[in-house]
Amino acid sequence: MEIDKAIGECDDKRLKTKYNNAIFVIKRALSLYSIEEVAFSFNGGKDSTVLLHLLRAGYFLHKKELSSSNGGLSGFPVRTIYFESPSAFTEINAFTYDAAQTYGIQLDIIRQDFKSGLEALLKANPIRAIFLGVRIGDPTAVGQEQFSPSSPGWPPFMRVNPILDWSYRDVWAFLLTCKVKYCSLYDQGYTSIGSIHDTVPNALLSVNDTSSKEKFKPAYLLSDGRLERAGRVKKNAALKNDVGSDSQNHEVLLASVIAVGDEILSGTVEDQLGLSLCKKLTSVGWSVQQTSVLRNDIDSVSEEVDRQRSICDMVFIYGGVGPLHSDVTLAGVAKAFGVRLAPDEEFEEYLRHLISEQCTGDRNEMAQLPEGITELLHHEKLSVPLIKCRNVIVLAATNTEELEKEWECLTELTKLGGSTSLMESKRLMTSLTDVEVAEPLSKLGLEFPDIYLGCYRKSRRGPIIICLKGKDNARIESAVQALCKKFKEGVFVDMK
Numbered sequence: 191m192e193i194d195k196a197i198g199e200c201d202d203k204r205l206k207t208k209y210n211n212a213i214f215v216i217k218r219a220l221s222l223y224s225i226e227e228v229a230f231s232f233n234g235g236k237d238s239t240v241l242l243h244l245l246r247a248g249y250f251l252h253k254k255e256l257s258s259s260n261g262g263l264s265g266f267p268v269r270t271i272y273f274e275s276p277s278a279f280t281e282i283n284a285f286t287y288d289a290a291q292t293y294g295i296q297l298d299i300i301r302q303d304f305k306s307g308l309e310a311l312l313k314a315n316p317i318r319a320i321f322l323g324v325r326i327g328d329p330t331a332v333g334q335e336q337f338s339p340s341s342p343g344w345p346p347f348m349r350v351n352p353i354l355d356w357s358y359r360d361v362w363a364f365l366l367t368c369k370v371k372y373c374s375l376y377d378q379g380y381t382s383i384g385s386i387h388d389t390v391p392n393a394l395l396s397v398n399d400t401s402s403k404e405k406f407k408p409a410y411l412l413s414d415g416r417l418e419r420a421g422r423v424k425k426n427a428a429l430k431n432d433v434g435s436d437s438q439n440h441e442v443l444l445a446s447v448i449a450v451g452d453e454i455l456s457g458t459v460e461d462q463l464g465l466s467l468c469k470k471l472t473s474v475g476w477s478v479q480q481t482s483v484l485r486n487d488i489d490s491v492s493e494e495v496d497r498q499r500s501i502c503d504m505v506f507i508y509g510g511v512g513p514l515h516s517d518v519t520l521a522g523v524a525k526a527f528g529v530r531l532a533p534d535e536e537f538e539e540y541l542r543h544l545i546s547e548q549c550t551g552d553r554n555e556m557a558q559l560p561e562g563i564t565e566l567l568h569h570e571k572l573s574v575p576l577i578k579c580r581n582v583i584v585l586a587a588t589n590t591e592e593l594e595k596e597w598e599c600l601t602e603l604t605k606l607g608g609s610t611s612l613m614e615s616k617r618l619m620t621s622l623t624d625v626e627v628a629e630p631l632s633k634l635g636l637e638f639p640d641i642y643l644g645c646y647r648k649s650r651r652g653p654i655i656i657c658l659k660g661k662d663n664a665r666i667e668s669a670v671q672a673l674c675k676k677f678k679e680g681v682f683v684d685m686k
Contacts, residue, residue, distance in 0.1 A: 191246070191247050191250040191251070192368070193243050193244070193246060193247040193368050193370075194247050194250070194251065196367055196368045196369070197209045197364075197367065197368070200367045202363055202367065202528075203528065204360070204363075204528030205360060205363045205364060205367060208353075208355070208356055208360050208364075209244070209364070211352075211355070212244050212248075212352040212353055212356075213244065213247060213248045213251060213352075215336050215337075215350065215351075215352040216244060216245060216248030216249070216252070216321070216350075216352050217248055217251060217252045217255075219319055219321070219337075219348075219350045220248065220249065220252045221252070222319070223318055223319045223348075225267050225268065226269075226315075226316055227316055227317060227318040227319060228268055228269070228317065228318070228319045228320070228321065228350075229268065229269040229270070229271055229298075229311075229315075229317045229319070229320045229321070230242070230245055230268050230269065230270045230271065230320070230321040231271050231273075231320055231321065231322055231323075232270050232271065232272055232286065232289075232295075232297075233272070233273065233282070233286075233323075234272075234278075234282040234283070234285050234286040234289070234373055235282070235323070235373070235383050236361055236362070236365065236372055236373070236376060236383075236409070237323035237324075237325055237353065237356075237361060238323040239289070239365065239370070239371075239372050239373070240323065240353060240356070240361050240364050240365060241321060241322075241323040241352060241353060242289065242293070243364075243368060243370055244352055244353070245266075245268055245321060245352075246266055246293065248352075249266065249267075249268060266293055266294055266295050268321070269296075269298060269315070269317070270290070270295045270296065270297055270298065271297075271298045271300060271307075271311065271320075272286055272290075272297045272298070272299050272300070273300050273301075273302075273303075273304055273307055274299050274300065274301050275301075275385065277385035277386050277387055278385065278386070279373075279375060279383065279385075279386055279389075281373055281374050281375045282373055282375070282383065285371070285372070285373040285374070288371075289371070292371075298311070305344060305345075308344070308345050308347075309345045312345045312346075312347060313345075317347060318347060318348060319347060319348040319349075319350050320347055320348070320349060320350065321350045321352065322349055322350065322351055323353060324349075324351045324353075324354060325353055325354060325355075325356050325357075325361075334349065334351055334354060335351070335354070336350070336351050336352065336354055337349070337350060337351075338351065357415050358381075358412070358415025358418050359415055362409070362410040365410075366410060376408060376409040376410070377408045377409070378391060378406055378408075379391030379392055379395040379396070379405075379406020379407065379408070379409070379421075380392065380409060380421055381395070381409045381412050381417075381418040381419070381420070381421050382418045382419045382421055389421055390421050391404075391406045391421055392406070392409070392412060392417070392418070392420050392421040393420065393421075394412060394417055394420055395407040395408075395409070395411060395412060413580055413581075442475070442476075442477045442661075443475070443476050443477070443503045443504070444476070444477050444479050444501070444502040444503050444504075445471050445476045445477070445478050445479065445502055445503065445504045445505070445506065446478065446479050446480045446481070446482070446498040446501075446502045446504075446505050446506070447464050447467050447468060447471075447478060447480075447481040447482075447505075447506050447507075448481075448482050448483075448484060448491075448494055448495065448498065448505065448506070448507040448508075449461055449463065449464050449481070449482070449483045449484070449507075449508060449509050450483075450484050450485075450486060450491060450507065450508070450509035450510035450518070450519050450522075451483070451484075451485075451486065451509040451510060452485050452486050452516070454483050454509070455483055455485055461483065462589070462590050463508055463509075463585075463587060463589075463590065463593055464481050464483075466590050466593055466594075467506060467508075467593065467597075468481065470597055471506075472659075474601070474606065475661055476503075476504075476606075477642075479498075479501070479502055480498065482494055482498075486510055486516040486517075486518050487518060487522075488518045488521045488522045488525060489522075489525075490522070491507075491510070491518055491519055491521075491522025491523065491525075491526070492522045492523075492525035492526045493526075495507065495522060495523055495526035495582060496526040496527075499526065499580065499581055499582055502581070503581060504581050504582075504583060504606075505581060505582045505583070506582075506583050506585060507519060507523070507582060507583070507584055507585065508584070508585040508586070508587060508593075510522075511584060511585075511586050519584060520558065520559060520560065520577075520584065523560055523579050523582055523584065524559075524560035524561070524579075526582075527560060527563050527579065527580065529560050529561045529562055529563055530560075530561050531558040531559065531560060531561065532558065532559065532560075532561035534557055534558070534559040534564065534566075536566060537557050537559055537566060537574070537575070537577075538557035540573070540574040540575065541557055541574065544573050544574060559577065560579050563579045563580050564577060564578070564579050565577075565578040565579075566578075567599075567600070567603045567604070568603075569599035569602065569603055571595060571598070571599055572595070572596070572599055574586070576596060576599065576600060576603070583600065614659065614660055614661065614662065614663045614666055615657060615658065615659045615660075615666070616657075616658045616666050616667075616670060616684070617655055617656065617657050617658075617684075617685040618655070618656045618658075618670065618673075618682040618683065618684060618685065619653045619654070619655050619656075619682070619683045619685050620653060620654050620656065620681050620682050620683070621653050621654075621681070622654060622677070622681060624654065627645070627654060627656070630673065630676045630677070631643055631645070631656070631673075634669060634672060634673050634676075637669070637672060638660075638665065638668070638669040638672070640660055640661075640662075640665060641658055641659065641660045641665060641666060641669045642657075642658070642659040642660065643656065643657070643658060644656070644657040644659070645657070655685065656673075656682075658670065670682075
């Protein structure tokens with residue numbers, strides 16, 4: 191089977207693991223149900239295309255185990271359902287019918303809505319399980335597992351989700367590794383295809399071109415898989431968060447900060463970089479979701495980076511960068527993305543110019559970077575480029591002075607400060623007690639959901655300092671006035 195052979199010969203360990211797990215689920219389903227009792231819902235999209243070829247491989251391997259035969263796969267007997275819709279792209283329809291002819295698939299074409307079509311299908315056939323190309327992150331994936339009974343109110347059947355834990359990267363790694371055909375729309379900048387009414391090419395793949403017609407890079411070049419649905423814009427274009435005539439709906443970008451160093455955890459070194467970095471991010475309108483300090487351990491770094499990169503727009507990590515045995519940051523980042531460390535000739539040239547006399551041997555360990563995901567950010571003020579791995583920025587700074595230089599260069603090289611308006615803030619001081627301000631502040635937060643409200647004291651018996659932050663100074667002033675109206679005049683002092 192060509193699919194099984196292609197995966198077996200590739201070097202992508204993550205893809206091999208995902209493939210083997212998916213094949214296990216498929217073979218398990220084919221053992222639990224007869225071939226007449228299973229069906230496959232095919233829609234022509236990238237996830238569904240992956241599942242088509244996994245099912246072909248899984249069926250082949252299942253039959254091979256049963257018969258101990260080495261023969262090829264003749265036909266594809268799994269009942270395949272296609273819900274044809276008048277709002278589907280013509281390219282999707284064409285690809286679906288072409289795939290059916292190429293792989294010997296007998297399509298059951300249903301021209302009803304999904305629920306009604308399923309009810310009619312299950313009533314006429316003894317189907318007990320349906321293979322679906324659902325992935326985590328899909329709207330329908332919430333609460334599902336690899337084997338999940340259908341939801342209440344739907345006809346009873348077992349939903350089988352072999353690629354539930356696959357990522358956007360995994361899908362494209364499979365399609366490109368196995369060199370199988372996929373819908374041509376994905377080469378035109380579409381990353382997630384719905385109907386013709388709610389789908390456009392992903393603007394993140396737009397190519398600057400002098401011609402009048404806008405061009406797009408193919409879908410597999412989208413660096414951040416969490417943004418695959420950025421092309422579903424028409425559907426939500428009219429939806430606005432109207433919280434008042436003088437309000438503005440600003441996007442808040444999320445960041446996390448990771449420090450690597452046993453010395454910080456033992457108290458030997460005081461971490462000033464984390465504090466400075468949080469201040470800088472907040473000043474340009476980012477919301478820091480979490481800071482963490484990790485020991486010098488590859489697995490610890492890998493697990494934390496993998497967790498934070500999936501929930502934040504950007505992850506900043508520092509410490510543990512260098513040639514020492516304790517410098518594990520880059521190895522941890524590589525492991526988080528499922529790639530290996532490999533020599534980077536360009537980065538090595540920078541290092542040779544910087545520390546040529548100190549280099550020993552032909553191999554420079556410091557020039558080993560995560561393979562295939564690393565982007566070097568060059569700036570004339572930096573002796574070596576900054577390292578960017580997808581949405582992870584690796585900082586080499588060891589003190590606040592070096593961080594200041596790297597930050598200045600980073601904001602010039604990226605849209606870090608330009609993609610969002612600056613954060614405005616105002617601080618009020620009061621001698622009121624916690625009990626007196628608690629309820630009014632809670633209500634104020636409901637009235638002004640776009641304003642961040644923070645409270646702190648410099649000492650237990652000292653005054654309360656209330657901090658209001660937002661991207662619109664007028665909204666902050668409105669919130670201040672609304673708060674002051676709840677109390678007697680003069681109880682709040684404006685801290686300039």
